[in-house]
Amino acid sequence: MTTLDSPPVTQRLLATGGPEHAGLANHLAVHGTLPVPERRDRDFAPRLVAAIEQSGLTGRGGGGFPTGKKMALLAAQRRRPVIAVNTMEGEPASHKDEVLATSSPHLVLDGAELVARALGAVGIKVCVAHDRPATANALAFAIDERAAAGLLSVPTEVVTPPGRYVSGEESALVHWLDGGESTPTFRVEKPTILRVGGRPTLVDNAETMANIGLIGRYGPVWFREVGAPDAPGTTLLTVSGAVSRPGIYEIPLGTRVDRVLTGAGADSGIAAVLLGGYGGAWLGPQHFSSPLTPSAMATAGASIGAGVVVALATSSCGLAETARIAHWMAGESAGQCGPCVFGLPAIAEDLTLLAAGRSSHSVLERLCHRLDEVEGRGACGHPDGVVRIVRSALSVFADDLASHLRSGPCPGSRAHTVLALPGRDGGPWR
Amino acid sequence: MAVTRRLRVDPVACDAFGHCAELAPELIALDEWGYPVIDERPIPPELIGLAEAAVRICPRRALFVEETATAGGPRRGRSTPVRVLGRR
Numbered sequence: 473m474t475t476l477d478s479p480p481v482t483q484r485l486l487a488t489g490g491p492e493h494a495g496l497a498n499h500l501a502v503h504g505t506l507p508v509p510e511r512r513d514r515d516f517a518p519r520l521v522a523a524i525e526q527s528g529l530t531g532r533g534g535g536g537f538p539t540g541k542k543m544a545l546l547a548a549q550r551r552r553p554v555i556a557v558n559t560m561e562g563e564p565a566s567h568k569d570e571v572l573a574t575s576s577p578h579l580v581l582d583g584a585e586l587v588a589r590a591l592g593a594v595g596i597k598v599c600v601a602h603d604r605p606a607t608a609n610a611l612a613f614a615i616d617e618r619a620a621a622g623l624l625s626v627p628t629e630v631v632t633p634p635g636r637y638v639s640g641e642e643s644a645l646v647h648w649l650d651g652g653e654s655t656p657t658f659r660v661e662k663p664t665i666l667r668v669g670g671r672p673t674l675v676d677n678a679e680t681m682a683n684i685g686l687i688g689r690y691g692p693v694w695f696r697e698v699g700a701p702d703a704p705g706t707t708l709l710t711v712s713g714a715v716s717r718p719g720i721y722e723i724p725l726g727t728r729v730d731r732v733l734t735g736a737g738a739d740s741g742i743a744a745v746l747l748g749g750y751g752g753a754w755l756g757p758q759h760f761s762s763p764l765t766p767s768a769m770a771t772a773g774a775s776i777g778a779g780v781v782v783a784l785a786t787s788s789c790g791l792a793e794t795a796r797i798a799h800w801m802a803g804e805s806a807g808q809c810g811p812c813v814f815g816l817p818a819i820a821e822d823l824t825l826l827a828a829g830r831s832s833h834s835v836l837e838r839l840c841h842r843l844d845e846v847e848g849r850g851a852c853g854h855p856d857g858v859v860r861i862v863r864s865a866l867s868v869f870a871d872d873l874a875s876h877l878r879s880g881p882c883p884g885s886r887a888h889t890v891l892a893l894p895g896r897d898g899g900p901w902r
Numbered sequence: 903m904a905v906t907r908r909l910r911v912d913p914v915a916c917d918a919f920g921h922c923a924e925l926a927p928e929l930i931a932l933d934e935w936g937y938p939v940i941d942e943r944p945i946p947p948e949l950i951g952l953a954e955a956a957v958r959i960c961p962r963r964a965l966f967v968e969e970t971a972t973a974g975g976p977r978r979g980r981s982t983p984v985r986v987l988g989r990r
Binding site: 656657658660808809810811812814815818842845849850851 | 910912913914915916917918933934935936937939968
């Protein structure tokens, strides 16, 4: 029986143990050789798709789409595909892909290798944001090790698109890989088959790929031994904010929110938790006993997203923190869709007025109207993410909002922020 | 097989000329910044002609009518796009 304040950690993705053990020899010592198919094994694709579908694995980059289903869509395509490993990690509060890539780069590449072999891919593009050099170096070094050991079946390379927030959105990533800017593209229907040089392209998050590397070795039954029945496996969380042990935690899905918090050294004065990312949602204390599963979080109006967990102390102001996020997110718009270009700054400004206590009910009404109006009107989910987090703030911090409207700002609204808000010079999109 | 038609906009292509809302206020309103807010319900048969006129008038060719077939059997109620009018 583990005590409540020991981190609820299950080592699967991080089993090789830290960046100093990231080499190929140690990887093979821990996980053994990767079982790859015979050269002309036509059944490998359906077998791998079936194993991934049985495993219940869902995307770990934020979307949470069933990984097997996505792979089956690609397997049904005529042309040989391109495999893109999404290690962009545009969420400022997320570092899990960086830790995964620097600790277990070979597990990520194992997953990509299996998928590439199954689908007969022409190549693997490991995509790392330009401003995450440690991640890019670790993966490039691992690729070199595999090349020297004769383990690469297709050309595999690290590429470094711009590090803007939306550059890792899959259509933006594919647009960049195809020679365009790293900005999202409009799709008539979703999911849709995205293409690089006319070839269908499978985009999976690095952690998702690492899980495929595990499922390919140990099988779907093993995969489901950990986690919740409706959410099997483990997930990586980046825990930060009002905790004494911030960092990356690999936890079984279904772990209670409060166990994650106590595991990371939070005290009892946690007002709310930001879950998912800056386009995620705030969770109030009434949901701290809920399990971290997609269904339970959906009930709470949130999602695990990219595994970002930011604990907010009761001494902070959730409205002011959300206003800061909204402003930052507005600045990260790709500038393509009117409702995002004009709507996000307007929403951020309204929320700033409310947080500063310099406003009235009419500002709140205008903000609610703008949230309704902007939602669903971008080419990508960026504006919807801002709508989601602001709506959740208005709900979770409703008492604070009433008090700000009644008697001005709280002391917390002038407190130092707990959020990572990287400075941006409006960097290039290509 | 029933066909449902919906008016849609490509928000990347749209530059808020506003001609569509001027022509078809029954189907399209403008937000406070001049961008179209489209009635996403199926277009009533009597407004199909108006919707298609709105598609044609857009200088950015951002507007289109999406046709979806509502199949019977086990996929009842699920729509699959069969044809898109007004797309480049």
